[in-house]
Structure formats: structure tokens, C-alpha cells
Amino acid sequence: MEDTYEYSEEVYKKLGDAILWTTILAAVHKDGVIEEEERAEAIKQTHIRSFSTEPYIMPIYEHLDEHFEKDFDAYSQQLPEGYEEKEQYIQNKLADCMSILKEMGPVFAAEFSKDLESLFDRVFTANASLVQSFLFPLISGHLEDKNRRR
Numbered sequence: 001m002e003d004t005y006e007y008s009e010e011v012y013k014k015l016g017d018a019i020l021w022t023t024i025l026a027a028v029h030k031d032g033v034i035e036e037e038e039r040a041e042a043i044k045q046t047h048i049r050s051f052s053t054e055p056y057i058m059p060i061y062e063h064l065d066e067h068f069e070k071d072f073d074a075y076s077q078q079l080p081e082g083y084e085e086k087e088q089y090i091q092n093k094l095a096d097c098m099s100i101l102k103e104m105g106p107v108f109a110a111e112f113s114k115d116l117e118s119l120f121d122r123v124f125t126a127n128a129s130l131v132q133s134f135l136f137p138l139i140s141g142h143l144e145d146k147n148r149r150r
Contacts, residue, residue, distance in 0.1 A: 005056045016064040018097035022116045025090045026123035032083035041126035
């Protein structure tokens with residue numbers, strides 16, 4: 001029998017917002033700009049996790065998946081102009097959201113934090129992945145052609 005996990009609206013809201021702000025932080029972290037690839041990766045990762053993460057975290061992603069894209073855009077519009085101000089604003093929002101983890105217990109808090117770290121890394125490297133998967137093979141192919149001609 002499969003366990004089902006349900007949470008209060010407050011938990012869905014706070015932890016869903018933590019996911020949103022984590023993806024926005026990852027997108028703005030390196031350059032202060034949310035690139036389309038980063039936005040797309042945030043949407044993709046959140047959707048994938050709505051059916052492929054730990055069973056007790058999955059309901060939060062399922063709940064968030066219904067409105068993630070709209071909320072991502074709305075929250076992004078709230079950001080201040082300067083890079084440092086953006087980072088501080090997002091960190092303040094995250095601190096507020098994560099305060100609910102005290103009520104969730106240490107195991108849940110640790111697993112949720114690991115999940116957010118993984119999500120952050122995926123969004124943060126979205127542009128790098130694009131460059132690596134598209135440009136690197138082109139450059140490598142060009143170098144190999146040059147070496148064969150010698």
C-alpha cells in the first residue's frame with residue numbers, strides 16, 4: 001500500500017514559495033538576470049519532481065506544478081533592480097518560507113533542503129548545460145578535423 005502525504009495550505013504555500021524562490025535565486029545568482037534557459041529549466045525541474053521525488057515531498061511539487069510558471073513570473077517581477085538587492089530580497093523571502101521547516105521535523109527538513117540544493121544546481125547550470133551540450137561537440141568536432149588533417 002502506498003503512503004499518501006497531505007499538508008495544510010500553509011505548508012503548501014510556504015514550501016512551494018521556498019521552491020519558487022530557490023529557482024529564482026539560482027537563475028539570478030551568477031549575473032543578476034533570469035535567462036530563458038534558466039526559467040525553462042526551473043519549470044521543467046518542478047514538473048518532473050511533481051512525480052519523481054521523495055513521496056513525502058512530491059505533494060508539494062504536485063500542488064505547486066499547477067501554478068508554478070505564473071508564480072515564477074509574478075515573483076520575478078517583484079525583484080529590485082540591483083544584483084545585491086535581488087540576492088538579499090530573495091534570501092529574506094527564503095528565510096521566511098523555510099521557517100516552517102521547524103514544524104516539519106528534522107528528517108523532512110534535511111531531505112527538503114537536499115532537494116532544494118539539487119534544484120538550485122539544476123537551474124544554476126542551465127546555461128552551462130546548453131553551452132556544454134551544444135557548443136562543446138561543435139568545438140570538439142572542429143578540433144578533431146584539424147588533428148586528422150595533420
